[in-house]
Amino acid sequence: MPSEFLYKYFTPTSQGYRVRSDLQEHLLFAVQNLLEDPPFIRIDLISCRNFLIYIDGEAQQQVLSNFHFGLNPAGYLLLGQSEHLGSLQSAFATVDRRWKIYKKRDDLGGSST
Ligand SMILES: C[S@@+](CC[C@H](N)C(=O)[O-])C[C@H]1O[C@@H](n2cnc3c(N)ncnc32)[C@H](O)[C@@H]1O
Known part of the structure; x- marks a missing residue:
C-alpha cells in the first residue's frame, strides 16, 4: 500500500x-x-x-442477482477482467467496459417472467 494511504487511513499498533x-x-x-449467506444491503460499491x-x-x-439486490440505487459493481454480467447485463449500466465497472439500474432486467 502506498505510504500516503497508510499514514492517512491507518494507525500504527504494536502488531x-x-x-x-x-x-x-x-x-x-x-x-x-x-454462495450461502444472505446478501448485505444498502451497499454503495461492491468489488468482486x-x-x-x-x-x-x-x-x-x-x-x-444478490449483488444487484444489495446495492443502493446507482451503486457500483466492479468485476474481474474475465468476468461478465451474463443475464444480469440489462440490470446494470456499463460505466467502463475495459475495467468492468458497472452501475446498478433501478429495475432488475434479464429475468423477465
Ligand atoms: C482468486 S481469489 C481473488 C482475490 C482478489 N479479489 C483478486 O482479484 O486478487 C478468489 C477469492 O474468492 C474468495 N472466495 C472463495 N469462495 C468464496 C465464497 N463462497 N464466498 C466469498 N468469497 C469466496 C477466496 O477467499 C479468494 O479470496
Missing part, C-alpha cells in the same frame, strides 16, 4: 496497522460466504474480482 477508528464507524468487516470465474453459470447469476 501492525489498524484502520483509523473514526473510519471504522463507517465500515463493516465481516466474513461472508457469497476473480471469484465468479471459479463458479458455474447458475451460481454466478445468483451471486450477481
Whole structure:
C-alpha cells in the first residue's frame, strides 16, 4: 500500500496497522460466504474480482442477482477482467467496459417472467 494511504487511513499498533477508528464507524468487516449467506444491503460499491470465474453459470447469476439486490440505487459493481454480467447485463449500466465497472439500474432486467 502506498505510504500516503497508510499514514492517512491507518494507525500504527504494536502488531501492525489498524484502520483509523473514526473510519471504522463507517465500515463493516465481516466474513461472508457469497454462495450461502444472505446478501448485505444498502451497499454503495461492491468489488468482486476473480471469484465468479471459479463458479458455474447458475451460481454466478445468483451471486450477481444478490449483488444487484444489495446495492443502493446507482451503486457500483466492479468485476474481474474475465468476468461478465451474463443475464444480469440489462440490470446494470456499463460505466467502463475495459475495467468492468458497472452501475446498478433501478429495475432488475434479464429475468423477465
Ligand atoms: C482468486 S481469489 C481473488 C482475490 C482478489 N479479489 C483478486 O482479484 O486478487 C478468489 C477469492 O474468492 C474468495 N472466495 C472463495 N469462495 C468464496 C465464497 N463462497 N464466498 C466469498 N468469497 C469466496 C477466496 O477467499 C479468494 O479470496
